[in-house]
Structure formats: C-alpha cells, structure tokens
Amino acid sequence: MAVITNIEDLKRIYERRVPRMFYDYAESGSWTEQTFRDNSSDFDLVRLRQRVAVDMSGRSTASQMIGQDVAMPVALAPVGLTGMQHADGEIKAAQAANDFGVPFTLSTMSINSIEDVAEATGRPFWFQLYTMKDTDYISRLIERAKAAKCSALVITLDLQILGQRHKDLKNGLSAPPKLTPRTIANLMTKWAWGIEMLGAKRRHFGNIVGHVHGISDTSSLGAWTAEQFDPSLDWGKVEKLMEQWGGKVILKGILDAEDAKMAAKLGADAIVVSNHGGRQLDGALSSIRVLPEIMDAVGSDIEVHLDSGIRSGQDVLKALALGAKGTMIGRAFVYGLGAMGQAGVTKALEVIHRELDITMALCGEKNVANLGRHNLLVPEDFGGRWA
Ligand SMILES: Cc1cc2nc3c(=O)[nH]c(=O)nc-3n(C[C@H](O)[C@H](O)[C@H](O)COP(=O)(O)O)c2cc1C
Numbered sequence: 001m002a003v004i005t006n007i008e009d010l011k012r013i014y015e016r017r018v019p020r021m022f023y024d025y026a027e028s029g030s031w032t033e034q035t036f037r038d039n040s041s042d043f044d045l046v047r048l049r050q051r052v053a054v055d056m057s058g059r060s061t062a063s064q065m066i067g068q069d070v071a072m073p074v075a076l077a078p079v080g081l082t083g084m085q086h087a088d089g090e091i092k093a094a095q096a097a098n099d100f101g102v103p104f105t106l107s108t109m110s111i112n113s114i115e116d117v118a119e120a121t122g123r124p125f126w127f128q129l130y131t132m133k134d135t136d137y138i139s140r141l142i143e144r145a146k147a148a149k150c151s152a153l154v155i156t157l158d159l160q161i162l163g164q165r166h167k168d169l170k171n172g173l174s175a176p177p178k179l180t181p182r183t184i185a186n187l188m189t190k191w192a193w194g195i196e197m198l199g200a201k202r203r204h205f206g207n208i209v210g211h212v213h214g215i216s217d218t219s220s221l222g223a224w225t226a227e228q229f230d231p232s233l234d235w236g237k238v239e240k241l242m243e244q245w246g247g248k249v250i251l252k253g254i255l256d257a258e259d260a261k262m263a264a265k266l267g268a269d270a271i272v273v274s275n276h277g278g279r280q281l282d283g284a285l286s287s288i289r290v291l292p293e294i295m296d297a298v299g300s301d302i303e304v305h306l307d308s309g310i311r312s313g314q315d316v317l318k319a320l321a322l323g324a325k326g327t328m329i330g331r332a333f334v335y336g337l338g339a340m341g342q343a344g345v346t347k348a349l350e351v352i353h354r355e356l357d358i359t360m361a362l363c364g365e366k367n368v369a370n371l372g373r374h375n376l377l378v379p380e381d382f383g384g385r386w387a
Pocket of ligand 1: 025026027039077078080081107108128156252274276278279307308309310328329331
C-alpha cells in the first residue's frame with residue numbers, strides 16, 4: 001500500500017474509492033467556487049517565521065476548546081452525509097476522534113443518528129443544529145441531543161438558505177444514491193464501498209427519517225429538506241435556541257466582526273469563523289483573511305475557532321497564531337474516512353498533528369498556547385474593510 005504522508009494522499013485514495021456523487025458533494029464549493037479556492041490559497045499567503053537555537057524539547061499540542069481538554073485544538077466539523085462516504089461513517093469518525101482526544105461534531109444531516117453515535121461511542125460529542133421551520137421537530141432534536149449527553153450545541157448560522165453547487169444538482173445527489181444508468185455504471189467501479197454499505201446500520205438521514213411526521217422515504221425527504229431550512233432565523237431565535245439547550249453553545253458560520261459581536265453579546269461559549277468550506281456565499285472572503293479583524297473585535301470577549309480550508313498542521317498553526325483557540329476540519333477528515341474508514345480519520349489526525357508539532361518546533365515554540373502574531377508574516381490587506 002502507498003505510504004500516506006499528507007492529506008492529499010488520502011484525497012487521492014478517497015477519489016478512487018467513493019462513488020462520484022459523494023466525492024463531488026464534498027469536493028465542491030458553491031457557484032464559481034471562488035471562495036472555496038481562496039480558503040486554501042489565502043493560507044499560503046501567510047508566512048511563518050523560522051527561529052533557531054531554541055530548546056524545543058518537551059513540546060505539547062494539548063489545549064482546551066470550550067473548556068474541554070483536547071490533544072490538539074482541532075475538532076471534526078459537522079459534515080452532512082458522512083455515512084455515505086463510508087458505511088457507518090459518523091460512528092467511525094467519532095470513534096477515531098475519541099481515540100485521538102479531539103471533539104467530534106455530528107451534523108443534523110447525518111446518516112447515523114444522534115442515538116446511534118451515542119450508543120456506539122459512549123462518549124459525549126458535539127451536536128450541530130440546523131434551524132428548520134418545523135419548530136416541534138427542532139425542539140425534539142434538541143431534547144434528543146440533551147438525552148444523548150452531547151457536550152455542546154453547534155448552531156450553524158450560515159445556511160438559512162442553501163447555496164447552490166452545480167454538481168450536486170447534475171448528479172441528482174441523494175442518500176442512498178438513486179439507481180440511474182449513470183450511477184449504476186459508477187457504482188460498479190466502487191465495489192468495496194458498496195459491500196461495506198450493505199452492512200451499514202443506516203443508509204438514509206438518521207436524525208430525520210422516522211422523527212418527522214410524513215417522512216418515511218428519501219424522495220419526500222429531499223423535498224422536505226429543501227423547504228425546511230428556516231429563512232426567518234434571526235438573533236432572537238438564536239437566543240431562544242440557546243435558552244432551550246441550556247448548555248455550551250458554539251455559533252458557527254460567522255464571517256463578519258459585527259456578527260461576531262452579536263454572538264459574544266448573546267453569551268455563546270465560542271464562535272466558528274467559517275464560510276462553510278466555500279459552500280454558501282460564493283465571493284465571500286476566506287476565513288483566515290477575516291480572522292484578524294474578528295479577533296480585534298471580539299478576541300477578548302469570546303473563544304474563537306476557525307474552519308474552512310485547513311488541509312495541514314501548518315494551516316492549523318497559522319489560525320492559532322492569529323488568535324484562534326481552536327480549529328475545525330471538514331474535508332480533511334472526510335478524505336481519510338472515504339479512503340480507509342476509521343483508520344483513515346485517525347491517519348488524517350496523525351498527519352495534521354505531526355505537521356503542527358514539527359512546524360511549531362521550527363518556529364521555535366514548545367506549546368500551542370505560546371503561538372502568536374510574532375510567528376507570522378501576514379499580508380497587509382488581511383482583515384478586509386467594509387465601507
Ligand atoms: C461535504 C460537506 C458537508 C457539510 N455539511 C455540513 C453540515 O451538515 N452542517 C454544518 O454546519 N456544516 C457542514 N459543512 C461545513 C463544515 O462543517 C465546515 O464548515 C467546512 O467543511 C470547513 O471547510 P473544510 O472542508 O475546507 O475544512 C459541510 C462541509 C462539507 C465539505
């Protein structure tokens with residue numbers, strides 16, 4: 001087997017192994033994919049300051065995110081349809097995260113349900129909430145997450161309306177895949193994926209099917225999800241959701257200093273500076289570019305995490321040095337999961353950890369808490385200015 005040394009290696013195996021429809025689902029951004037591309041290329045614009053002859057023994061990447069101990073400040077981001085990338089994908093990813101000592105976030109749009117993951121892992125995880133028009137359903141979902149002892153509610157704010165990804169429409173994305181001549185031809189080349197999927201606990205949206213009146217198959221589900229995201233979500237509704245939850249809350253999808261201030265004012269435990277991995281507002285700035293401005297606005301009031309575009313430990317280090325207390329990875333762990341199941345997620349975490357540790361050492365730092373602006377050269381126009 002090929003030696004895997006970086007996230008790109010996992011991506012190459014992932015592309016070969018997973019049906020095209022699900023590869024395209026993960027590997028796309030909205031519309032022209034400008035923001036999707038910028039998320040990665042802007043990380044490259046930030047340069048690292050090399051230091052030498054500094055005692056680098058006894059290094060540690062251990063830290064805390066929302067008061068929880070983490071082996072490194074990298075959580076697995078909520079990713080819909082993870083259980084289509086690999087059989088029981090959410091359970092596998094959660095187990096890898098637990099073993100590594102980093103948080104796992106379960107998406108509302110997961111295949112394995114909240115209860116499946118709680119039962120299989122026996123450990124608290126974070127639950128991500130999409131707000132929907134069906135308020136009874138949302139209340140029940142919150143209660144289910146409480147009953148499963150989820151340790152944080154991650155409320156995603158940047159998907160009141162769904163961004164458009166061309167490939168998903170053209171591929172007729174569905175879970176499980178609809179059997180058209182084109183998908184059948186593609187599935188025949190993905191037999192290992194298919195055999196594993198035959199033994200999967202679930203092949204449809206586990207948090208929804210059976211929990212919403214009238215939803216029993218995937219075709220009605222498709223129509224339901226398209227209609228159900230709540231376009232009227234506002235800060236008042238966010239506050240009510242936070243009250244109902246009553247535990248730790250992370251507000252995800254913040255890209256503007258004014259919104260970050262609102263999140264801090266509401267008393268959230270953390271925000272995730274994120275553009276949803278370039279899947280929502282095409283043309284929005286990359287997360288790493290807006291991070292300095294957001295840190296200046298709220299850095300002393302609220303814990304700040306960042307995602308979108310992280311593919312290496314160097315990227316993690318840059319986010320931390322710019323002030324983030326934690327990061328999330330989406331695609332980087334999905335590549336590992338699709339490539340090799342649980343072992344692949346572990347591999348992705350090991351790769352990123354090793355890169356973070358070595359980069360930290362070569363920057364002359366022994367501890368992630370000591371990283372700061374002094375480690376970086378940042379382009380002057382980072383931060384952006386709105387009239
Ligand atoms: C395939 C895919 C599905 C996603 N599904 C969700 C979701 O269900 N809920 C959510 O809050 N974010 C979702 N996201 C966004 C991720 O949580 C995260 O913000 C993003 O992946 C970070 O960018 P990265 O993939 O470059 O690391 C999804 C991202 C991808 C790639």
